[in-house]
Amino acid sequence: MVLKLYAGARVSGGSAVVxxxxxxxxxxxxxxxxxxxxxxxxSAEHLKRHPYGQIPVLDDDGFILxxxxxxxxxxxxxFPGQGMRLAPAMTDVKGQALFDQAASVEVADFYRPMLKVVQEVVFNKMMGRPTNQANLDDGLKDFGSKLDVYEQLLAKQxxxxxxxxxxxxxxxxTYAPSxxxxxxxxxxxxxxxxxxxWWNELIGLPAWVQLKGEGYKHVAGLAAGTTTGV
Incomplete structure (x- = not known):
């Protein structure tokens, strides 16, 4: 059975990453x-898939995640051996530990401060609300301080x-490209x-460029091998 990805119309957020x-x-x-x-x-139907009523949701032959x-x-x-490997092998204990460490950093020291800024300059605008300049300034200061540490880390790897x-x-x-x-x-x-x-390499990935330009339906075909370009 082919996997099902439940996502919105906009190519953004976690759905785009999946x-x-x-x-x-x-x-x-x-x-x-x-x-x-x-x-x-x-809807009641979607809440059965996601109790918080959010996206994305993956359905793998009845296994809902x-x-x-x-x-x-x-x-x-x-699918560890299919396409591009995107995490260390499970047998690589140290590699897995560094992966998990970086994943924790992404949540705490990138996603959270980044979201403060996105809230003011993107989400508020979408909702027709004015930007709170004090909140934006505070968010930029916090996010900038975290990126200063990223700069040090990315100088070494x-x-x-x-x-x-x-x-x-x-x-x-997720939302940083906005x-x-x-x-x-x-x-x-x-x-x-x-x-x-590092950032320019990420947003320049051919698969990302095509996803942003042509949407989920195109990339579904791309993954299935009906188009090329990844």
Missing amino acids: ALVLALKKIPYEYILVDMANKENK YETRAICKYLENK KYTAGNELSLVDLYHL LEPAGVNILQSESRPNVKR
């Missing part, structure tokens, strides 16, 4: 639209969990050349 992993690992899947605008995510990072790790563990691209790097692609279109270029600052180099 779709990217599916494409990089060349895993066939069916894209099923959850109409967020009409609150389909809060939600939460982006859990889905991505599941895909890597189930190519990616966040070592010298190989991994799921942890891809986790950073910052530059909103006029916040903190991830491409010349003052942090290693962060800039």
Whole structure:
């Protein structure tokens, strides 16, 4: 049975990251639209899949899984030899420990401060609310201080969990790509050349560019091998 990915119409958030992993690992899947605008995510049917009424959700022949990072790790563990390897082998104890360390850092020291900024410059605008400048300034200061540490780490290694691209790097692609279109270029600052180099590589991944440009349906076909370009 082909995997089913329940996601919204917009290529963003965790759904986009899961779709990217599916494409990089060349895993066939069916894209099923959850109409967020009409609150389909809060329907009784969807709440059976995700008790919090969110996306993404993965259905693997009746095995239902939600939460982006859990889905991505599941895909890597189930298909370790397919497409691109995106995590250390389970037998690599130290590699797994460094992967888990980097994954924890991504949540605590990137995602959370980044989301404060996205809330002000992206989400508030989408909801028709004004930007709270004090909150934005505080968010930029906090996020910038975390990126200063990223700069030090990425000066010593190519990616966040070592010298190989991994799921942890891809986790950073939830909402951070929306910052530059909103006029916040903190991830491409010349003052942090290693962060800039790393970030430009992530957003320049061919599979990511195609996903953003052509949507989930295209990448579902890409994963299944009906198109090329990953």
